[in-house]
Amino acid sequence: MRRTMRAGALASAAALVVLAGCSTDDISDSGDDGGSQDTEWFVQADFDRQNEQRDATFQGDESEPWLQYLEGDMTDTSEYASEGPKKVCFANASISNPWRQTGWITMKQQLEVLQEQGVISEMETRDAQDSDDTQIADIDYFINEGNCDAFVISPNSTAAMTPAVERACETGKPVVIFDRGVETDCPTTFIHPIGGYAWGIDTANFLVDNLEEGDRVIALRILPGVDVLETRWAAAEKIFEENGIEAEDHFTDADPTKIKQIVTDAINQGQVDGIWMDAGDGAVAAIEAFEDAGVDYPVMTGEDEMSFLRKWEETGLTGIAPVYSNFQWRTPLLAVQKIFAGEEVPTEWVLPQSPITEDDRDEYLAANEGMPDGHYAKFGGEDLPGFPQAWQDR
Amino acid sequence: MSTQITLPRYEGSFGRRLALALRTPGGAVFVLAAVLLVAIVVSNPNFADPGSLIRFAGRTAPIAIAAMGQYYVIVSGEFDLSMAAVIAAQVVLAGNFIGQDEARILPGLVVMFAVGTLIGLINGLATTILKVPSFIVTLGMMLALTGLVRYVTGGAATGNPSDAFRNIGRGGVEGVPVVGIIPYSLLILLVLAALAVWLMRRPFGRSIVAVGDNAEAARYAGTAVWWLKTRAFILSSLSATVAGILLVGYAGVHPSVGSGYEFAAITAVVIGGVVLGGGRGWVLSAAAGAFALELLFLLLTSLGVASTWRSTVQGVIIIVAVALAGRTWRATRRPRRRGGVAPSTPPPPPSPPRAQRQETSDA
Numbered sequence: 001m002r003r004t005m006r007a008g009a010l011a012s013a014a015a016l017v018v019l020a021g022c023s024t025d026d027i028s029d030s031g032d033d034g035g036s037q038d039t040e041w042f043v044q045a046d047f048d049r050q051n052e053q054r055d056a057t058f059q060g061d062e063s064e065p066w067l068q069y070l071e072g073d074m075t076d077t078s079e080y081a082s083e084g085p086k087k088v089c090f091a092n093a094s095i096s097n098p099w100r101q102t103g104w105i106t107m108k109q110q111l112e113v114l115q116e117q118g119v120i121s122e123m124e125t126r127d128a129q130d131s132d133d134t135q136i137a138d139i140d141y142f143i144n145e146g147n148c149d150a151f152v153i154s155p156n157s158t159a160a161m162t163p164a165v166e167r168a169c170e171t172g173k174p175v176v177i178f179d180r181g182v183e184t185d186c187p188t189t190f191i192h193p194i195g196g197y198a199w200g201i202d203t204a205n206f207l208v209d210n211l212e213e214g215d216r217v218i219a220l221r222i223l224p225g226v227d228v229l230e231t232r233w234a235a236a237e238k239i240f241e242e243n244g245i246e247a248e249d250h251f252t253d254a255d256p257t258k259i260k261q262i263v264t265d266a267i268n269q270g271q272v273d274g275i276w277m278d279a280g281d282g283a284v285a286a287i288e289a290f291e292d293a294g295v296d297y298p299v300m301t302g303e304d305e306m307s308f309l310r311k312w313e314e315t316g317l318t319g320i321a322p323v324y325s326n327f328q329w330r331t332p333l334l335a336v337q338k339i340f341a342g343e344e345v346p347t348e349w350v351l352p353q354s355p356i357t358e359d360d361r362d363e364y365l366a367a368n369e370g371m372p373d374g375h376y377a378k379f380g381g382e383d384l385p386g387f388p389q390a391w392q393d394r
Numbered sequence: 395m396s397t398q399i400t401l402p403r404y405e406g407s408f409g410r411r412l413a414l415a416l417r418t419p420g421g422a423v424f425v426l427a428a429v430l431l432v433a434i435v436v437s438n439p440n441f442a443d444p445g446s447l448i449r450f451a452g453r454t455a456p457i458a459i460a461a462m463g464q465y466y467v468i469v470s471g472e473f474d475l476s477m478a479a480v481i482a483a484q485v486v487l488a489g490n491f492i493g494q495d496e497a498r499i500l501p502g503l504v505v506m507f508a509v510g511t512l513i514g515l516i517n518g519l520a521t522t523i524l525k526v527p528s529f530i531v532t533l534g535m536m537l538a539l540t541g542l543v544r545y546v547t548g549g550a551a552t553g554n555p556s557d558a559f560r561n562i563g564r565g566g567v568e569g570v571p572v573v574g575i576i577p578y579s580l581l582i583l584l585v586l587a588a589l590a591v592w593l594m595r596r597p598f599g600r601s602i603v604a605v606g607d608n609a610e611a612a613r614y615a616g617t618a619v620w621w622l623k624t625r626a627f628i629l630s631s632l633s634a635t636v637a638g639i640l641l642v643g644y645a646g647v648h649p650s651v652g653s654g655y656e657f658a659a660i661t662a663v664v665i666g667g668v669v670l671g672g673g674r675g676w677v678l679s680a681a682a683g684a685f686a687l688e689l690l691f692l693l694l695t696s697l698g699v700a701s702t703w704r705s706t707v708q709g710v711i712i713i714v715a716v717a718l719a720g721r722t723w724r725a726t727r728r729p730r731r732r733g734g735v736a737p738s739t740p741p742p743p744p745s746p747p748r749a750q751r752q753e754t755s756d757a
Contacts, residue, residue, distance in 0.1 A: 253650055254650055255645075255651060257641055257645040260453075268440050269440060269441075282648070285645045288646075292449070293446075372553050
């Protein structure tokens, strides 16, 4: 069955490439030169590196995790040093999920601070609404007509956005990439939390520790083909395999109706001992499926979204909230500030990423009291103007 | 005045009519649903548990209700592509308007039904008065509502409405022997199905099938086609509203709730043997089509079909089902005409060969 799943994933990925037409990647040659176990979405070296980074020591002040980074190559920015407020152009992939919405609010509040300080004159933003084509057009518009001093790009997808990012680099102006990556090292800095493998390792290890060999886990995945989600699952799947956990994966589109149906059917088929999610959006619907079926709660991994943290506390289930550090949305504009001040910035700016456990859950619940369900506990904007109203009225 | 001929209301015994009906696509869908149910139970006996069966029926109710709403529009010869967007809009409306305030449940329901009526009215009037094809009107409505939902929510969930409101879609009559619980959604489906059967026997129901069959003829017969079709659109968007109320209870608020419902509803209607283009089909077959479709998905899950392959399998099965339904309609129509009607009518006068050829090619 596992083989058919992989064949299916490959077939649909191939179909996607054909359908997209514009992509020139050859997926068949990926994994040729890595380890023998590497696949399109699993690279052993990346897995090992992120596994180490989970326990690494980060540079900088722990109370400002959005400015912390791992030691590594730095980009010299002295050529950009200049006075006066600068215009930033931001090409955003979308704000179509609560994680991105929370981050977007944080970014706007951070912008307010930098505008008051006279660092940034204005930020022109284009929202690509989850479309590669739109984002390419947005970036080209910024290059040709934006009159931009710096580019901030949150890529919609890795491969498709690479040429557009390279064009932005060719202007000679600073380019800041965050969240999803691109396949070029031309940007001034690439900001991201540790990554998907670390998420997969944190969550799968938790389930392995709390379950027995042979236990059944239902994996709820939003959609295939997005690297930051695929690597979460690839890492978790490997750990489940190694530890004899029977994991079945399903795609949900984050639709709570589908999530509830999938989990209900799985419960009807046989006992479900664990739930693994590649994102916490919809975790409550999964938990409600257990309530409605009248069976025991599973061991569960969600996310630091308030709806899950609240339901987790209310039900007392055994759980963990992995975190894809939302506070990274503060970092790009602060990076722009450093760049124009001529301060060096990490070429690959790896931010801390640590899950919320039962021990510190209540602390985060208290700190985020009054925030809506779609809010993310590690949003990192407590010291920004407008807190907490800006995040409450969304 | 010419002599009046009274045709019998039914021909043949009840058993014979039942056997004939099961051979039409509209009847065969009930057989299909039964076969799928047996296949599921064989593949995994856990699904035979009455408690899980009734829950399955409960969660399928919103799709069946949407399919019945879509039936009115399709049988009148039109399409309603705006259903999923109406559901999403209503779900978000419920989340935002009602929120945690239980006093706003009733006003909230009133607002939702008013919005549903308004959407149906716009769809209907644009189709009939402005003569824009319904495919375009409802596609436009879909985009407009999707944009509105995106604007209001930014594309992400806000927060669930109060549990009392969600109980409509999540709760049920508890403590029932054997099954344990009867979901309210299933009861609502049964009431709406009964109303639908009644409505289809009323002049409205008879005329709407006639309009779908031949709108010109119906107009010459004195039917107000525009108002009939408009009412069909209103019924469709009200059905989507009810589905939305049930879904927000079942699963909670998310802009993706209801996504794919327009196609699920159209597929269910088609599997139920209702002819696209209108004029033929039974309303309960549309609901049965929804159950057959969901049972098919459940079977795929039960057989462990890999998640990546599922849409492909669905698509192929849908095409095959529609192709088969089309063939059986044509196959069952001819013998019925010859066997049932021919003896009571005098042998036809020698008709012009052109007309005859037309009939054979039509059949």
